[in-house]
Amino acid sequence: MVISTHKMVDCTSPVDAARLFNAFCIDNHNFMPKALPDFIKSVDVLHGESGTVGSIKQINYPEGRPYKYAKNRVDEIDVDKFYCKFTAEGDVILGNIEYAVYESTFEPLESGTHYTMVVHYHTKGDYVVKEDQVAVSKEHMKNMFDIASEYLVTNPQLYALKQ
Template sequence: MGVFTFTMGEFTTTVAPARLFQAFCIDNHNFFPKVVPQFVKSVEVVHGDPTSAGCIKQFNFPEGYPFKYVKDRVEEIDSSKYYVKYTSFEGDVLRDTLECTVFEITFEPSGTGSHYKNIAHFHTKEDNHVMTEENIAGGKENIAKMFKAVEEYLIANPQVYA
């Protein structure tokens, strides 16, 4: 198995890290289908509590999306540091080449807002399979679009997660 690490997104925003963390990590099962239905049709909490390690969520994608679903397991979560580490371990997003993908997301205070960073570790099933920037370009683009949509919604609705 090979491991390939990429920065999937890095953005600075005027939105406070606590609000972004709530939207992206804690309440995404309610928030995403309402705010970014073009990316997430529904989210089911399969196991556990969304605020705790061990929680498993299934993200279902809308019609026309290149994939049907992915299951994620929270490995680490620290609400005081706005940090989450989760593993995508099941679903057609892994295709035939990936064992899993581990994401580490941080929301750090920055000026009057925050800095978002998403690092992904792609674990391939075989050592001879190589992940490249070309392999992940679509994912990076979708993360950027999704971040922008969430940011715009939170700016337009300052009472949400205030």
């Protein structure tokens, strides 16, 4: 097995880190289908409590996508540092990739958030994932982040801190 690491997203958002973290990591089963209906049909909690280590969610994709689902298991989560690590499996993992481990970090800025997502592809045999092979996924994930971030901008009450 070979592990190939790639930075998938590295961008900023005007949205507060706590709001983004809650939308993307804690309540994503409710948020993602509403904010990203063209990308995500539904999210089912299969095991555990959302946003806790060991919880498993199945992401179901709309008709017309090249895959039907992914199962994500939360491996680590730190609500104080806005960090989440999860393992993805399912038919979304294509070809020579056995599974993928994603790490998301939401770094608070003076006005907004610096978001990074890194993926560690665990491949079958000696296969090595090349940077040009993940270019489409990078663009797709960046686009999803931008749309979801804009959804939070236009819905400022969502995941707002209670005063």
